[in-house]
Amino acid sequence: MGNVTLPKIIEGLESGDRRLLAKAISIVENQTKGREELLEYSYTHMKKTKLILGITGAGGSGKSTLIDKMINVFRAEGQAVGVIAVDPSSPYTGGAVLGDRVRMASHNTDAGVFIRSLGSRGAFGGISQGTKDVLYLYKSFGFDAILVESLGVGQAETEITNFVDITAVLLVPGYGDAIQMAKAGIQEIADIFIINKSDRPEAELLYQQLLATFDSLPPDKQPLVVKTVASENIGITELFGAIKTAEKRQAPNKDLKLKARVECEIASRVRSHFDSKLSVQVTRMMIPVLKGELTPFQAADQISSKISIKE
Ligand SMILES: Nc1nc2c(ncn2[C@@H]2O[C@H](COP(=O)(O)OP(=O)(O)O)[C@@H](O)[C@H]2O)c(=O)[nH]1
Ligand SMILES: [Mg+2]
Numbered sequence: 001m002g003n004v005t006l007p008k009i010i011e012g013l014e015s016g017d018r019r020l021l022a023k024a025i026s027i028v029e030n031q032t033k034g035r036e037e038l039l040e041y042s043y044t045h046m047k048k049t050k051l052i053l054g055i056t057g058a059g060g061s062g063k064s065t066l067i068d069k070m071i072n073v074f075r076a077e078g079q080a081v082g083v084i085a086v087d088p089s090s091p092y093t094g095g096a097v098l099g100d101r102v103r104m105a106s107h108n109t110d111a112g113v114f115i116r117s118l119g120s121r122g123a124f125g126g127i128s129q130g131t132k133d134v135l136y137l138y139k140s141f142g143f144d145a146i147l148v149e150s151l152g153v154g155q156a157e158t159e160i161t162n163f164v165d166i167t168a169v170l171l172v173p174g175y176g177d178a179i180q181m182a183k184a185g186i187q188e189i190a191d192i193f194i195i196n197k198s199d200r201p202e203a204e205l206l207y208q209q210l211l212a213t214f215d216s217l218p219p220d221k222q223p224l225v226v227k228t229v230a231s232e233n234i235g236i237t238e239l240f241g242a243i244k245t246a247e248k249r250q251a252p253n254k255d256l257k258l259k260a261r262v263e264c265e266i267a268s269r270v271r272s273h274f275d276s277k278l279s280v281q282v283t284r285m286m287i288p289v290l291k292g293e294l295t296p297f298q299a300a301d302q303i304s305s306k307i308s309i310k311e
Contacts, residue, residue, distance in 0.1 A: 006034045010041050013140055018114055021141050025116055028133045039133055042140035049139055050079070052146045053243065054160045055194075057170030062196040063149045066170070066230035066239075070147065071107050073236060079144035083115040086131050086150040114143070129272060132163055132265070161189045162261040166246045168192040168239075171210075173202035179209050190223050191246040194239065198227040220249060274307065281306065 004023055012020025027034045055063050067083060074081045107113040118130055131148070138146050148164055161167045169190040174197075195206055207227060214222040224242040228235030250257075285299040294302075 006037055009034070009038070013042070013137065014045070016142065018111070021114065021137065022116070024137050025118075025134050028137060029118060029130045035133075039136060042136040046136070046139040047142040049146055050144050051166070051243065051247075052135075052148070052164045054148045054150065054164035054167045055170065056150045056160060056167065057194075057196075058172070058175070059151055061170040061172045062228075062230040063170055066194070066196060066228060066236075067147050067149055068106065069230055069233050069236050070239070071113055072233075073240060074145050075107075075110065075112055078112075080112045080142070081114070082138040082141065082143035082146045083113070084131060084134055084138065084146070084148045085115065085117040086119075086128070086148065114138075114141075129268065135163060159264065162257065162264050165250060166191045166243055168194050168243075170194045170196050171206065172197045173200045173206040179206070179213060191250070192224045192226060192239070192242045194235075195225065195227045196230050198235065199229045199232065203227060278303070278307075 004020065009020050009024050009027070011017075013024060024038050026032075028038055055067060057063050064085065067085075071081050071083070107115065116134065118128075118134060131150075135146065135148070146164075148160065150160060167189050169192070171193055173195060193210055195203055195210070197203070198207075207225060210223075210225050224245055226235055226239050226242045228239060230236075281303045285294070285303060288294040289296050289299050
């Protein structure tokens with residue numbers, strides 16, 4: 001396995017060889033030799049995906065459980081499903097990955113389901129470069145549906161909306177901050193709010209509070225709200241209904257979204273290229289500044305003059 005050549009891996013992506021997809025993911029995620037070629041290949045060979053859904057929410061809110069139930073629906077329709085689970089703690093502790101695997105274990109032997117956990121290395125809770133890269137691999141592999149499970153909600157999460165068709169945010173009743181989270185910007189990223197663990201008594205209250213929060217928005221701008229009990233397979237049909245509605249709403253924005261994605265894609269790659277070089281320069285320049293030989297402004301100017309961008 002260690003010595004599979006790049007052309008073989010690309011052939012594998014083309015023919016739908018899951019073992020070679022796993023290999024490609026490792027290369028891309030670990031940024032080892034062949035990454036650029038694999039990205040070039042996958043970007044230029046994207047196949048049509050019916051749905052790319054981002055599911056985000058706090059740890060333990062039930063994302064994996066919900067995805068497990070959603071997979072059942074896709075599989076009943078004969079659709080091939082790829083899942084990317086982004087968990088910052090995963091490759092290091094192992095615990096979280098194990099959790100996801102167990103939650104989605106019923107699909108382990110199904111050749112139509114491919115699940116991979118990634119660490120969100122480098123990105124603070126948001127969708128990391130690695131996740132975006134793996135998403136391209138999935139797109140070239142030809143899944144009918146791709147689900148991206150990501151942890152955390154907050155500003156850093158806004159980026160995910162550019163890379164998925166529909167974003168669903170999981171809220172759990174009884175967590176005091178649910179409404180706060182809904183108000184604080186998440187409103188802009190969520191196409192759908194899922195109130196999971198609706199078997200809890202506070203669920204109805206949260207539901208009403210959410211509706212009231214969005215009451216002042218025009219009806220077609222109000223996020224969709226769905227109640228689910230993922231562990232009991234309740235509300236899944238309603239969730240798929242909300243996804244359909246969200247898709248219809250999204251249709252006119254396709255071009256805008258593509259532009260945002262391309263912009264984000266180019267800028268973030270350039271930024272990460274310069275960031276690593278920049279931190280070395282900054283560290284070096286701190287010494288004369290701390291000694292009082294230079295002001296921070298002079299130091300910044302000196303670094304900037306080294307990074308020349310020809311117009
Ligand atoms: N009571 C209740 N428990 C749930 C529900 N959905 C998931 N759980 C449980 O919540 C825990 C965390 O679920 P998990 O899917 O791993 O959450 P994740 O970290 O968001 O992926 C597990 O013990 C699930 O069985 C639900 O709707 N109601
Ligand atoms: Mg999970």
